[in-house]
Amino acid sequence: MAITDWPTDERPRERLLKFGAEALSDAELLAIFLRTGVAGCSAVDLARDLLQHFGGMRRLLAAPQAEFSEARGLGPAKFAQLQAVLELARRHLAEEMTAQSVIDSPAATRRFLQAELRDRSQEVFAVLFLDNQHRLRAFERLFYGTIDQASVHPREVVKAALRHQAAAVILAHNHPSGVAEPSAADRQITTRLCAALDLIDVRVLDHLVVGEQIVSFAERGWL
Structure with missing residues (x-):
């Protein structure tokens, strides 16, 4: 029927x-x-x-x-329609973050990062660039592949922070396995990025690892 x-x-x-x-x-x-x-x-x-x-x-x-x-x-037409719907949802979440401080809306930040990163089939390292009131200025996916000291280049993150005139950043990457527990390499590259960004007076507020759940470096006292 x-x-x-x-x-x-x-x-x-x-x-x-x-x-x-x-x-x-x-x-x-x-x-x-x-x-x-x-x-x-x-x-x-x-x-x-x-x-x-x-x-x-x-x-x-x-x-x-x-x-x-x-x-x-x-079919292809339905696939295109669905991708448009998903992108609208991501942009809606980004606008929600732009309108207020990410410190005041941690749930919105996590929803946005889950929408952007959780279901990707490869590791993606991304950065939220924030103004001095911690509102979103830009979001960039900077590196793809296994996240380690060889694939994530602090120099490129610093260049992007300067380009967006960021006062602070939130680092993020996904674990395609769904297990969000940070690795030793995750902690090592975070330390290097914090040191590099400190040279240009850009604060690292957090590093979020996205899987089925989200693990926060700041909540664990690692920053």
Whole structure:
């Protein structure tokens, strides 16, 4: 049965408008994005099948284009639409941080970094560049690959801090394994970066390691 044949108060779009998006299941939210099902399968049924096929919402959202586009009911157009939605969400989070001090909104900072880094398949080292009121001036992904002293160059971080006229920074990188426990190399490169940035009077407020959880160097007393 098509969703248009369902009782009005059971249709995902109408339920969202009446109760808010948080009241919907993952399948119902995905069904609104899909808009239509396939032959013999409503959009909600198709959404349930896709969530089962990919192993959940996060894996579906993080799926590479080829894998995503091969799934029933999807394709390159849907992939492009989804990437646009995800980028809008990231930019919304960035605007939220720009409007207030990151010190006053640590939850927003963590949400932003999780959206940017958590589901990436390789390690990415990034920096939040802040003004003297600790509001976001810029976010840059600077280095890719295994994070160690050979791949993260303090000189480049210093150049970027000067370019953005930053007064402070928050360092961040992800662990694709999902285990956010910092390594010895993570601690060593943090020490080097703190020393390099101190030469230009830029404070390192924190280094956040993103996995399934987020580990804060500042909270552990390592800065």
